[in-house]
Amino acid sequence: MRTARQILAEAHTIAVVGASRDPQKPAHWVPKMLQEQGWRIIPVNPYADRLFGEHAYARLADIPEHVDVVEVFRPSGDAPEIVREAAAIGAGAVWLQLGVISEEAGRLARSAGLGYVEDTCMGMERTLADMVHGGIRPGSTVYHGIEPEAERPGVLADHG
Template sequence: MAFENPTRDEIKVILEQAGNIAVVGLSDKPDRTSYMIAEAMQNRGYRIIPVNPNAAGKHILGETCYASLKEIPEPVDIVNVFRRSKYCADVAREAAEIHANVLWLQLGIVSDEAAAIAQENGMRVIMDRCIKVEEAVTQPDRSGHR
């Protein structure tokens, strides 16, 4: 059976229930897409947790950056991925280890292997969608509510 993303209504619920969003591949450079999207989500009230081994221990968007998902000392609702498709299966395995609820592969990123791993471990999967766009469409009144 071919993969299908959740419906807009399902995505709305996923985002309403989300608090902590681990952003894998979050750059510390403000001109990068990952930074701009994470900053926008943070401004909308979500807690962003940076994950980037090249910036581990630094602060990005005021939050401590971790080298891996396993190092995050608190629960993660959504693992938002800004990595090439070939790395996504490993990210999915690590997301399963930390019992994340959702694996979200950003616009342009598709990995059937990662989706299968995540689904086998009880996670919802969203691929090839921008979390910022989906949030803006499904959560128009969220700003300032967190």
């Protein structure tokens, strides 16, 4: 079973069910941030024509291209039906955002062979992994450019 980071690293196209027009909501700024980091975002919202500069679709079934991950910003009770729809369009995984939990959706996803993540913010996972589209950035020190004294040329470390 793939981990959340593996699912995100392997994804190119993310359909966002429940994408919001309100820039104050996570259902707006999380997919927008992912788009800015290189993922193709397809908004799914029956009340919007365009979001994030992209055509918004009313349903997953309306999307005319392959979807790698279906990100869900809907109530937990909607998750099982969204998993069924994701399986029907051939998506590779379903990702339930932070606070969205469904045992039934998990069972359905596993039985359909879909990757599955629940109760996890995709944006937080991306940030923690320092990930951009296509994988994790090359390694860097935690201090981003500040070298520990022992690693600087000509400086001896005091080991005590």
